[in-house]
Amino acid sequence: MSVLSRGFGRGRSRPADDRLPPGQYDAGDAFPVLSAGPTPHTPLARWDLAVDDGTGTRARWTWEEFRALPHEALTVDLHCVTKWSKFGTRWEGVAVDRLLQDVPDPAPYVLATSDGGYTTNLPLADLTGGRAWVVDTYAGEPLAPEHGGPARLLVPHLYLWKSAKWLRRLTLRASDEPGFWETFGYHLYGDPWREQRYSGD
Amino acid sequence: MLDNRAETPRVHRLVLDVPGWSGHLPGQHVDVRLTGEDGYSAERSYSLASPPEEPALHLLVERLDDGEVSPYLTGEVRRDDEFELRGPIGGWFVWSVSADRTDREAARRPVQLVAGGAGVSPFVAMLDHHRRLDSPTRMQLLYSVRTEEEVLGRDVLGPETTLTLTRQAPAGWRGETGRIDAAMLRRRTIAPAERPRTYVCGPTVFAEAVASTLVGIGHDPSTIRIERFGSSGESS
Numbered sequence: 001m002s003v004l005s006r007g008f009g010r011g012r013s014r015p016a017d018d019r020l021p022p023g024q025y026d027a028g029d030a031f032p033v034l035s036a037g038p039t040p041h042t043p044l045a046r047w048d049l050a051v052d053d054g055t056g057t058r059a060r061w062t063w064e065e066f067r068a069l070p071h072e073a074l075t076v077d078l079h080c081v082t083k084w085s086k087f088g089t090r091w092e093g094v095a096v097d098r099l100l101q102d103v104p105d106p107a108p109y110v111l112a113t114s115d116g117g118y119t120t121n122l123p124l125a126d127l128t129g130g131r132a133w134v135v136d137t138y139a140g141e142p143l144a145p146e147h148g149g150p151a152r153l154l155v156p157h158l159y160l161w162k163s164a165k166w167l168r169r170l171t172l173r174a175s176d177e178p179g180f181w182e183t184f185g186y187h188l189y190g191d192p193w194r195e196q197r198y199s200g201d
Numbered sequence: 202m203l204d205n206r207a208e209t210p211r212v213h214r215l216v217l218d219v220p221g222w223s224g225h226l227p228g229q230h231v232d233v234r235l236t237g238e239d240g241y242s243a244e245r246s247y248s249l250a251s252p253p254e255e256p257a258l259h260l261l262v263e264r265l266d267d268g269e270v271s272p273y274l275t276g277e278v279r280r281d282d283e284f285e286l287r288g289p290i291g292g293w294f295v296w297s298v299s300a301d302r303t304d305r306e307a308a309r310r311p312v313q314l315v316a317g318g319a320g321v322s323p324f325v326a327m328l329d330h331h332r333r334l335d336s337p338t339r340m341q342l343l344y345s346v347r348t349e350e351e352v353l354g355r356d357v358l359g360p361e362t363t364l365t366l367t368r369q370a371p372a373g374w375r376g377e378t379g380r381i382d383a384a385m386l387r388r389r390t391i392a393p394a395e396r397p398r399t400y401v402c403g404p405t406v407f408a409e410a411v412a413s414t415l416v417g418i419g420h421d422p423s424t425i426r427i428e429r430f431g432s433s434g435e436s437s
Binding site: 002003004005006007008009010023025032033034035036037038039040082083116117146180181183184185198 | 234235236237238239240241242243244245246269273277278282283284285290291292293294405409412413415416422423425426427429
């Protein structure tokens with residue numbers, strides 16, 4: 001049961017848009033930036049990306065090695081828990097399926113860890129099957145640091161805090177332990193279409 | 202809604218009576234949901250500008266002319282009107298006396314606040330809370346604002362606050378002017394050697410610039426917390 005606000009929204013043209021999940025608005029051309037701390041600037045010579053199977057590092061790529069992996073181009077809509085959505089964003093990156101292909105019997109959950117200490121948790125099933133990528137290119141250009149460059153996770157079917165910026169490590173785990181924002185009351189899973197913003201949604 | 206008054210030419214102070222409010226920590230925000238008569242609804246986040254000791258909740262809402270929610274909240278909502286509110290939300294960008302009592306090691310480190318424009322809202326709550334409970338924690342605020350008329354939270358800000366006026370300063374102004382840069386941070390904020398807990402809140406570009414400059418003058422990135430409002434979003 002909603003409390004109605006007299007006259008709110010009157011006269012505003014807003015064609016129904018089935019791309020917009022509940023409670024979201026279209027940010028248009030803007031690409032807002034949010035992060036919990038300062039933007040890290042790790043030199044590419046010191047950058048690497050690792051996959052840990054829970055017992056230790058099972059795969060590791062330097063920047064050059066990562067750039068040489070097969071990249072896919074994708075165009076996706078983004079949904080941030082702070083309520084903005086952005087349609088038709090163009091990215092290039094490596095499918096997480098490719099990064100995990102040499103890990104036998106991977107555990108069912110993943111913790112993504114970033115430069116600066118940020119973490120987020122996801123079920124493995126949401127990172128595989130062509131639903132998630134590690135991207136290094138946005139709109140045809142190298143991914144800018146404030147948007148997560150050199151490389152970030154991109155899981156477009158979940159709220160954007162799950163798409164960890166400045167990604168450095170994927171760790172497979174037996175249980176779904178909360179990451180950074182999840183510890184501070186944000187939803188463990190974060191499906192924008194079910195409006196899973198906060199714990200208990 | 203208990204009161205809706207202009208705090209400055211662009212910002213209104215909304216005073217809300219929320220039955221059953223569970224209490225909050227300074228720095229937390231709420232989600233406001235407005236629903237029109239046709240069922241259309243929109244939600245935005247606003248930081249709480251009042252401390253937990255204050256029974257009414259205060260929001261400082263900046264009118265964004267191309268916004269959808271802020272013109273309604275600042276222009277249309279009147280005393281006794283109702284709307285939906287959810288919160289408190291957020292556990293990262295917070296500071297409280299009780300947390301300092303629990304974590305003695307952190308409590309020895311001073312707190313530096315850096316605000317841009319309406320980003321001062323959560324800091325008004327922190328400073329008010331700090332004062333009412335007579336906290337021993339050293340706390341300072343550097344507040345970047347366009348003009349003196351646009352200063353928010355005047356009744357709370359005191360000698361711990363340094364203003365820098367970025368657009369226009371009154372005749373005889375002896376304080377800081379211009380945007381926050383490395384030299385001003387060195388001059389007017391707690392030095393890296395004291396390992397302050399630093400909180401930065403403001404528009405995206407402001408927060409990004411201040412945080413990078415703080416790291417540049419020697420602050421450990423892990424000691425800096427950021428809250429921003431997006432370039433197209435409304436204040437959070």
